Amino acid sequence: MKHFTNVKDLGNLELALKEAFEIKNDRFKFSGLGKNKTLLMIFFNSSLRTRLSTQKAAMNLGMNTMVLDINQGAWKLETERGVVMDGDKPEHILEAIPVMGSYCDVIGVRAFATFEDKEHDYKETIISQFIKYSGKPVFSMEGATRHPLQSFADLITIEEFKTKPRPKVVLTWAPHPKALPQAVANSFAEWMNETDYDFVITHPHGYELDPQFVGKAKVEYDQRKAFEGADFIYAKNWSAFEDPNYGQVLSVDRDWTVDTEKMALTNNAYFMHCLPVRRNMIVTDDVIESDRSIVIPEAANREISAQVVLKRILESL
Numbered sequence: 001m002k003h004f005t006n007v008k009d010l011g012n013l014e015l016a017l018k019e020a021f022e023i024k025n026d027r028f029k030f031s032g033l034g035k036n037k038t039l040l041m042i043f044f045n046s047s048l049r050t051r052l053s054t055q056k057a058a059m060n061l062g063m064n065t066m067v068l069d070i071n072q073g074a075w076k077l078e079t080e081r082g083v084v085m086d087g088d089k090p091e092h093i094l095e096a097i098p099v100m101g102s103y104c105d106v107i108g109v110r111a112f113a114t115f116e117d118k119e120h121d122y123k124e125t126i127i128s129q130f131i132k133y134s135g136k137p138v139f140s141m142e143g144a145t146r147h148p149l150q151s152f153a154d155l156i157t158i159e160e161f162k163t164k165p166r167p168k169v170v171l172t173w174a175p176h177p178k179a180l181p182q183a184v185a186n187s188f189a190e191w192m193n194e195t196d197y198d199f200v201i202t203h204p205h206g207y208e209l210d211p212q213f214v215g216k217a218k219v220e221y222d223q224r225k226a227f228e229g230a231d232f233i234y235a236k237n238w239s240a241f242e243d244p245n246y247g248q249v250l251s252v253d254r255d256w257t258v259d260t261e262k263m264a265l266t267n268n269a270y271f272m273h274c275l276p277v278r279r280n281m282i283v284t285d286d287v288i289e290s291d292r293s294i295v296i297p298e299a300a301n302r303e304i305s306a307q308v309v310l311k312r313i314l315e316s317l
């Protein structure tokens with residue numbers, strides 16, 4: 001595998017899951033694979049889980065790691081070609097990328113949607129530039145439209161906890177005070193559409209996701225109805241996708257918060273969230289602290305998803 005930005009890059013998901021569980025069983029089995037290879041992780045945005053889990057996965061494979069926070073200590077980067085650089089950005093990304101590529105063997109990039117230009121976001125302009133100009137394999141640590149390492153970890157987690165071959169999985173929008181990208185929701189939907197799970201998306205009117213990600217999912221605007229019989233509840237906030245409201249918060253209606261009363265409608269469902277989560281906005285304390293909350297094993301599986309991806313990239317060098 002040369003680059004990893006979406007579910008298709010992983011190929012057969014059953015094989016990928018088999019590899020994930022093999023690694024989970026012995027995460028140091030391939031510890032010689034990354035000898036003398038360097039991973040550079042580039043963050044345009046903050047992170048806790050992605051930063052630590054990806055670094056740990058690389059270390060399990062014997063790699064060296066370097067981390068660069070673009071907005072803390074690095075030069076501010078201009079990303080648009082043709083701009084007269086007389087502002088506060090002293091370096092252009094078109095020089096910075098090949099320079100960064102010259103110091104490493106594999107590059108991970110986190111670059112969220114900026115909401116300034118929907119086309120710029122949905123073309124994944126930053127990650128695409130790294131793929132084009134770095135000369136190195138590139139993987140997404142969350143782009144403008146997808147978070148594939150998270151979605152892969154989510155899939156591993158559902159496979160571990162499911163008690164029937166075809167569980168009902170519900171992706172529910174939940175309120176948040178700030179405008180968040182659609183990336184986690186898009187990506188989760190994209191990965192769920194690759195399974196034969198009974199997959200339902202529920203959100204208020206105005207929060208429709210890009211149809212390319214919704215795929216064959218059932219969209220149910222009544223959250224309580226969507227929860228009926230669910231085996232997994234995956235909560236996430238996202239901002240509006242459709243024009244003219246792209247990137248806007250249309251509602252902070254706490255009637256959409258996941259609480260004990262709504263979880264009682266489910267088939268004793270597990271609660272999932274990618275974290276970080278705003279308690280008592282997205283989910284109540286009671287639900288996230290309950291024995292049906294699997295947010296911690298879900299986060300722990302980020303190490304495994306990253307290790308499968310890095311292993312495959314290393315095998316292709």
Ligand code: CP
Pocket residue numbers: 046047048049050051142150274275276
């Ligand atoms: N879920 C996730 O990607 O967490 P971080 O933003 O902390 O990396």
